Amino acid sequence: MNLTEEKISQIENAPILFEWETLVPLGPNMHKFRLIFSLTAFFFLIGCGIYADELIFFTILAIFIPPTFQFFVGADYQYHYYLTRYGYYYTSYQKVPEFGYKLTAIFMVLGVIVAIVGTMVIGPMAFVGGGMFLLTGILGKGLPLGPDMTKHYNAFHFEFKYILFLVIETKKIWLTTEPMKTDYTICLYYSSKYQKEIISVLTKILSSSEIYRVKTTDDWAEHPRFKELKENKID
The missing domain is CATH 4.10.860 (DNA Excision Repair, Uvrb; Chain A)
Structure with missing residues (x-):
């Protein structure tokens, strides 16, 4: 969503009500995938070295390639959120x-x-x-x-009522308006450590009394309340 300079300034200059950091993997089960890929690549390269009689060259590759993927290419993203009365801003970068x-x-x-x-x-x-x-x-x-510390902004729209969905598996908080306006739907990554504080501040800002906890994204998409909101979509 494109915000005006005035709106961005309003969000950034407002007192910070709560801030938190959280690590987010590149995809589902990424930690396991990184480990399996690294071990597979290591033994595959060693095997290639033995087969091709180039053990020194392939051993060097086996030493460097798995850690490169583990700590660089497949590294988690670090999110830092700053929540204010009028919206929020955050930074995100791959934590290498x-x-x-x-x-x-x-x-x-x-x-x-x-x-x-x-x-x-x-x-x-x-x-x-x-x-x-x-x-x-x-x-x-x-x-x-x-790392890139560019700030990204999103504003709250108080002319709409926000419904809060907490997706436990992906540690996401979805804020959807009623009636649903897709452009105003917000997704935040939360930290388990500060889950209660984040929800408490959000519900006070948005005067939201509707909070639904679901296990997976599929459960969220199939939730009766979410389906009802989609039926009343105004975009």
């Missing part, structure tokens, strides 16, 4: 180890050095090797300086 950002910076610097020095020694083909280092850095986690 701090050394990851330094590593991408090193690859980018090496890429430039290899390209320049190599061109002077062996000619334009050096850009191939240098470009690989540089590309590795660019495809890393954002800028080498650190």
Whole structure:
């Protein structure tokens, strides 16, 4: 939803009523998938090394590739929410180890050095090797300086009544309006540690007395109250 600068300023400048952080996996059962993939990749590469009689090369790959996927490509997202009277704002970024950002910076610097020095020694083909280092850095986690802390905003619309659905499996709070207006539907990731506080503050802000707890997203979609809201959709 596109908000005006005035609305964004109103949300950001209002006193923070509650804030929390939570880690969100890239997908369902991502923790198990990361572990299985890493172990499978490790033993597969070692097997390839034995079969191809290139054990040293494939052992190096087996050492680097599984951790790269475990801690970089498949890393969880870190969400930080700031809840105010008029709405909320949050930051989200893939939570990789701090050394990851330094590593991408090193690859980018090496890429430039290899390209320049190599061109002077062996000619334009050096850009191939240098470009690989540089590309590795660019495809890393954002800028080498650190995670992206861009703020995202969403406003509450008090002309509508909000109905709150708590999806336990995915740790999501869905706020849907009555009658349902899809553009105003809100999804928040909550922290189990602060679940009661978050719900308490939300219900006070929105004067909402309807709270439904469901186990899965499918249960939410099939909930009688949610179906009723969909029937009264006004978009």
